[in-house]
Amino acid sequence: MATLETISSIDTSPRHPIRLVANRTGLTVDLIRAWEKRYHVVEPARSDTKRRLYSDYDIERLRLIRIAKQNGRRLVDVAPLTLEALRDVVSEDSRYEVSQDVQAEIYRPSWTSPLESSESADDIDALMFSVQTMDQHRFDQLLQEGLVKQSLPAFLQTVIGPLLAEIGESTRLGKMRIAHEHMATAHLRTFIGALRFRETYTGNEPKIVITTPTGQLHELGALMVAALVSVDGWLPVYLGPNTPADEIAACAMQSGARAVSLSLTYPADDPRIPTELTRLRSQLESRIPVFVGGSAASHHHELINRLGLLSPKSLDALRHSLNMLRDNRFQGIA
Numbered sequence: 001m002a003t004l005e006t007i008s009s010i011d012t013s014p015r016h017p018i019r020l021v022a023n024r025t026g027l028t029v030d031l032i033r034a035w036e037k038r039y040h041v042v043e044p045a046r047s048d049t050k051r052r053l054y055s056d057y058d059i060e061r062l063r064l065i066r067i068a069k070q071n072g073r074r075l076v077d078v079a080p081l082t083l084e085a086l087r088d089v090v091s092e093d094s095r096y097e098v099s100q101d102v103q104a105e106i107y108r109p110s111w112t113s114p115l116e117s118s119e120s121a122d123d124i125d126a127l128m129f130s131v132q133t134m135d136q137h138r139f140d141q142l143l144q145e146g147l148v149k150q151s152l153p154a155f156l157q158t159v160i161g162p163l164l165a166e167i168g169e170s171t172r173l174g175k176m177r178i179a180h181e182h183m184a185t186a187h188l189r190t191f192i193g194a195l196r197f198r199e200t201y202t203g204n205e206p207k208i209v210i211t212t213p214t215g216q217l218h219e220l221g222a223l224m225v226a227a228l229v230s231v232d233g234w235l236p237v238y239l240g241p242n243t244p245a246d247e248i249a250a251c252a253m254q255s256g257a258r259a260v261s262l263s264l265t266y267p268a269d270d271p272r273i274p275t276e277l278t279r280l281r282s283q284l285e286s287r288i289p290v291f292v293g294g295s296a297a298s299h300h301h302e303l304i305n306r307l308g309l310l311s312p313k314s315l316d317a318l319r320h321s322l323n324m325l326r327d328n329r330f331q332g333i334a
Contacts, residue, residue, distance in 0.1 A: 010060055010083075014045035014053035021054045025062040030142065031122050032062065034129030039079035041065055057083065064090050075121070119149070120158040127163055131184045132176060139184065143191050152195065152231055156224050157315045160192070164220055165295065168266075188220055195227035201235055206326050207257040211239035211248055212264070212294075213276040221263035221294045228315060229261075232323055245276045249283035259325060260284065261291045261318075268296035274303055281307045289325065291318060 022029050035041045042058040064086040068078045071093040078089060123146050130139040147155050167184050170176040210226045212219055219241035226236040237255050239248065252260055260280070264273065277300070281290060290309045297304065297311050304311050312318040 011056040014055050014058075016054045016056075016059065018044075018052045018054065021059055021062065024059050025066055027062060027066055028122075028126065030126040030129065030138070034125040035062075035065075035075070035079070037129055037132060038125060039075055041079045061086065068093065069121075075125075120162070123149075123159050124163050124166065127159075128166060128170075131167065131180050134180065134183060136183055136187055139187055140191070143187070153228055153315070153319065156228055160188070160224060161315065164188070168295070185220065189223065192220060192223040192227055195230070205233055205235040206259075207235045207237050207255050208259045208261055208322070209237045209239065209248060209252045209255065209257045210261045210263075211243040212241040213248070213262055213273060213280070214242060214244050215270045215272045215276075216264055216266070217241050218265040219263070221265055222261070224315070225261050225263065225293070225318065228319060229322060232319055233326060234322060245279035246283065248280055252284060252288060257288065259289050259291065259322065261293070263294040264292060264296035264300065265294045266296060268299040273300060277303060277307055277309065281309060289321075291321070293318060 016024075018029055018032060021027075022032060025032070027035075036044070042054065042061055044052040044054045044058060047053055061083055064083070065075070065078055067090050068086065069075055071090070073089065073093070078086060081089065123142065127139060127142050127146075130136075130142060146159055149155075150158070167176070167181055171178060171181045208229055210222050210229075212222050222238070222241065226238045229236055237251060237257060239251060248260060248262075251257070262277075262280075273296075277290075277292070284290065286308075290307075292300070292304050292309050292311050293315075301311070310321065312321055
């Protein structure tokens with residue numbers, strides 16, 4: 001265990017610029033700034049020109065927090081710890097260190113890379129920081145960089161989905177202004193919308209109608225589905241948000257779609273939803289499955305089951321069900 005003398009021997013005079021700190025800790029500049037603002041892991045001083053300056057003490061804290069996080073600790077749990085406590089945590093974890101291959105087999109889904117979970121959390125922190133600081137240029141850069149690091153399905157499920165949830169929750173709790181949410185939503189709409197055009201279509205792909213029902217104006221979840229199914233050989237017929245049930249059914253029949261996907265987000269208790277879902281199911285042939293997802297889908301669980309609609313638990317589960325449907329092996333929710 002570190003002694004008080006050991007800790008006090010660390011230089012606490014602020015003199016290191018942030019890029020040097022990034023090199024010494026293995027963290028990115030974006031991540032250091034994000035951790036400062038969101039979790040208060042360190043409190044750097046400022047030079048006369050307002051540049052951040054860090055001490056050896058700050059560097060040691062950041063380095064230990066990075067190690068603890070890679071070992072599986074939650075940032076929200078380790079951020080408040082003293083330097084001595086951080087050293088104890090890292091020392092304790094090292095006694096139970098498991099090889100990376102074993103960790104990969106036990107802890108992560110089959111579609112993730114060994115450090116993807118930790119990296120995704122870091123990506124979300126950096127993206128949230130760019131939203132909070134209204135740095136739209138950096139927000140766009142981070143989205144493009146994140147897409148390069150992972151496959152599209154993994155990026156959507158491990159970064160974009162949780163990012164949307166965190167933005168919504170932070171806005172609801174008053175941690176961010178509505179203006180922050182609008183900025184992020186506008187840029188995400190452009191980013192995700194462009195993903196649908198990355199695939200080359202032959203004209204023989206099965207079609208799926210994707211939209212949100214009347215009253216549901218938040219379309220990012222639907223856009224994510226449109227981008228995702230393109231990867232798996234589907235041709236999305238995207239109608240945008242707020243589409244009446246009659247129009248959804250007409251589009252599905254006219255286009256020859258094999259499935260319909262709806263996103264329910266906000267408001268969860270919209271009284272129009274039961275009517276719209278009922279009308280849609282009654283107007284579609286029974287062979288055409290209707291998938292219902294989004295954060296508000298669970299609010300209508302009983303109705304969804306009664307109408308025979310399908311509600312996959314995740315984007316990965318939706319992909320699996322659609323792949324089964326595409327290959328004529330579909331028998332219900334995976």
